[in-house]
Amino acid sequence: MISERKGTLSVQLYTFRDAYAADPDGTLERLAGLGFRYVEPFAVGSAGQPGIEHLKRAQALKRSLDAAGLKSPSAHIGAPIGEHAEAVLDALETLGIHRGVISWPGEVPGFERDVMSTLPGTQRFAEALNTAAANMARRGLQLGFHNHWWEWATLEHGGSAYATLLELLDPAVFMELDVYWAQTAGQDPQRLLTTLGQRAQLLHLKDGPAVPDQPQVQLGQGRVDNLAAIRAAPWIDWHILEMDSTDGDVFAEVAASAGTLIREGVSAW
Template structure:
């Protein structure tokens, strides 16, 4: 695989969820003025949405992105399994994205956050993700999984839930590695992406004290060596910025993070 000289910046729209809920178009216009050309929407075709709203919501979002000169690098979506699988895939198709990510187990019908606290739950969850990946692939869509910090429960055989999941998933199920949450779980995120190799398709980059409930800060202001993570995975195109919570102006702080990566020579807008 040819490695890009720089990664392409995107930003997870969950970062701006309050502003977006109040003014979707204004929020996207502000991101476009900052320099972003790509965003990563969330909740597309969600397991928590009524089926009738999935396609209409994705179609409206696609129109807003087009209006502001933005594209979706990827999207956090509902898992296409069960009786609503087709409507979830219809929504993904309406958005026009071919790289989708399951952001947490609750986006898979029948599962909750704590499913990976047991070996049996982890294996059942892997089966569901494999089924979802097969359904997505039939529509030309590739599916992956995004970590938080709770996937590193250690089972009796000495393996973590995350490692168990990886071994049970088909190789075509990719990983979106969230460096912040991996370090919160006690992992070295740079070592993790090095071990996973080209199974990693996207990076989630944020900074702070690596504590689950703490406010996050612009890149370079916390304990995460995001530059080391990026340099450990030169094949990864998408550098997705995200802030789950911050005490500051989230637009200004994301802009500062983008500038940090651009000035370091590791990322660019396109």
């Protein structure tokens, strides 16, 4: 049954990383002009930045968001563990972000992309995420994990890395399901969302050939049925648009995708 409940639109700022690097304030103002009220920043408290920079960058971003009239319910973050844990948490609180998402293993100190290619690596990674989640919980914040396509590698015990990670993680760690990358991995996004249930709290939506490292397109012009995925998970409040790359104008492509979701009655500003 299709729910009449609508998700709220947001957009991952990584989509506009080139424009944002050149003109952060202008980029945010342009997104607000398209109709967005919410954005999902990236690299907040990133493991690749000096700890002393976390709060300074968060304060600057907060000023820019406020000036554009935008808010950030979620962000891609560096894991709050180790010597810079408190600085990362301070940055999140400064921005008013309650849900921090690990976008790939490199945002967890000591880990790289291929960590989930083995069972021991997946176990160590889950332990680190659980530590980060506990640190966030002390401040009333939630930790999530965002997938790409490589997490469905088959491990030594015969299960997928993604399923194994889910079993090992504290149930409080939620999933930001990237519908596009899940299908690229050979998964059925609708079935996966049914399996995840309430564990899935955010959706990343994009379209294209469902092939790694290929340009993406506006929703409805590729191989991924994002509408079916949305309708399979009516409990999810946030519909977050993203494009890793495109041959078109990225602002126009994202605006068209937002318009599609609004016209279909599944999302709202």
